[in-house]
Amino acid sequence: MKVSNTWKTVFLLTSLVFNQTAFAETPAEEAEKKCVKPKFRDFTPAHQAEATPGSDIIFHINRHADPLHVKATAKNLPIPIKVVDKKTFYYVSGKLPAELQDGFARIHVEAKGNEGDCIGQDGWLLKIKTTTDAAKPSEASNSAALESKLQ
Template identity: 40%
Template sequence: MKIKKCLRMTLFSGAVLFAGNVLAYGDDEGEKCKKPRFREFEPVHLSEVDPETEISFHVSNWADPTTITAEARKVPMKVEVVDKMNFFVVTAKLPPEINGKYARIHVTALAMDGRCFGQDGWLLKVKKAKTEPATPAASEGEPASSETEAP
């Protein structure tokens, strides 16, 4: 009789522990969220561009448009967001101090529910800003050549 009682108790304890472990694995779908997605980067990755070039990209419509940011070499850019119903079109200008360097354009946004953070970016080569060479002002009566006569 004691063996049957011990066996029942062991089986009951095992069943309770197994059921508790099974119930611990819940549905994680409720905790997942959609991260904002970025696409259609213009100018395209590794393009060579002039200083202060306008850039643009698209952001998925589940992003909060007030949280969309863009920066180049850690310099924030002022973004303009246009709602196109299915996505947002974002435009900005490269900062003037970035020239003659490679610049990673880093873009971020939060989802509408505020829990998911999306980020992306691309690399551009910014041309050196052209500066006009300083030319000496020549007098009208003076010859343009700098030759001197021998005595």
């Protein structure tokens, strides 16, 4: 028994139509999407390192983050950041606010996930050293050198 080309075409079109509906997502399945939080890594400067106000900070975020919803703060001061897509991760860079004073500052970073309403958070601690404090020891050594020359 030979099947005609018309029947083959009808069978093919019917199977394609029903195949689409079989693999379609229902609204309940869409609501069940799991939340995958973005992960942060490679913080520069490292945790508990010394940094000056205005120095660069760099970190990486995995691909589960939405690059338009990434933010960073230091002592509740916003840090302007730039997000670059590196195909397997996001490269984020910025500068510490100039308003930071001596002491410690936690760099708090957060990003919204691509799927769902997940928010990934992380951070690290930096010791903030102002440039005026770094200049004081050299001024003291200069004044000591001048005193020794005068004697």
